[in-house]
Amino acid sequence: MANNFQLNSAIVLRDIYRLLSLFAGDLAVLETVEGKDDPLVSLRDQFIVDEVMHLLVSTATANRIHDEHMGWLRRDPKETDFPQIDHECGTLWPDILKDSTIPLSFREACNKIIHAVHIVPETAGDPAENPLSTNIILRGHLRDKAWVAHLDLVEYVRASVRNFSGAPTPRY
Numbered sequence: 217m218a219n220n221f222q223l224n225s226a227i228v229l230r231d232i233y234r235l236l237s238l239f240a241g242d243l244a245v246l247e248t249v250e251g252k253d254d255p256l257v258s259l260r261d262q263f264i265v266d267e268v269m270h271l272l273v274s275t276a277t278a279n280r281i282h283d284e285h286m287g288w289l290r291r292d293p294k295e296t297d298f299p300q301i302d303h304e305c306g307t308l309w310p311d312i313l314k315d316s317t318i319p320l321s322f323r324e325a326c327n328k329i330i331h332a333v334h335i336v337p338e339t340a341g342d343p344a345e346n347p348l349s350t351n352i353i354l355r356g357h358l359r360d361k362a363w364v365a366h367l368d369l370v371e372y373v374r375a376s377v378r379n380f381s382g383a384p385t386p387r388y
Contacts, residue, residue: 223285225380228278232376235271238264239337239369243347252344261344268337272352276329279379283323303375306351306368311361320365322375328365332356 242264249256283300306320308328320328329335334355339346350369357363 223278223282225282228275228282229377229380231271231275231278232373232380235268235275235369236373238267238271239348239350246345246347257344264348265337268348268352269335272329272335275376276326279376280323280326280330282379283326301375301379303371303378305371305375306366308366309364310358312364313362320367322372322379325365325367325372325375328354328356328363329367331358332365 242260245256245260251257286300301322303322304319305322305325307317308320308324309317332354334353336353336355338349338351338353340349352367352369354365354367355362
């Protein structure tokens, strides 16, 4: 069965790069400000969390769609160019009432980003004065259990690049 569309991997990879750059650039912005009244502070505060959310959700959705499409190719024994990405991207507490954690796989990280009801980019203190860390806390529910995931953004970006590195070039 062939799909009737393909994701443009160049666009997705650009968004993955933007996500990484957003985190890397946040420290530079905060180092540039000249006090709490600096217009750069209000500009950053106005957009940074929305940008993180938008890029996380859009890249996670693209990653999952791409993984589904490549799944068809992986079923063909002659096709070896599209392996499934097996990469750890953080830690998952599948049930917050229990004390057990498991590694957060790339596929599950995408699922948790998509289904999270609460996404919090961490900072080391007051978010208005501290740059984003590369740890993002995701919270949600699956059936009757509340879960929490700590997403390592750098590992998520690495896995995302690997997910699209063998992507076929879109045909228009």
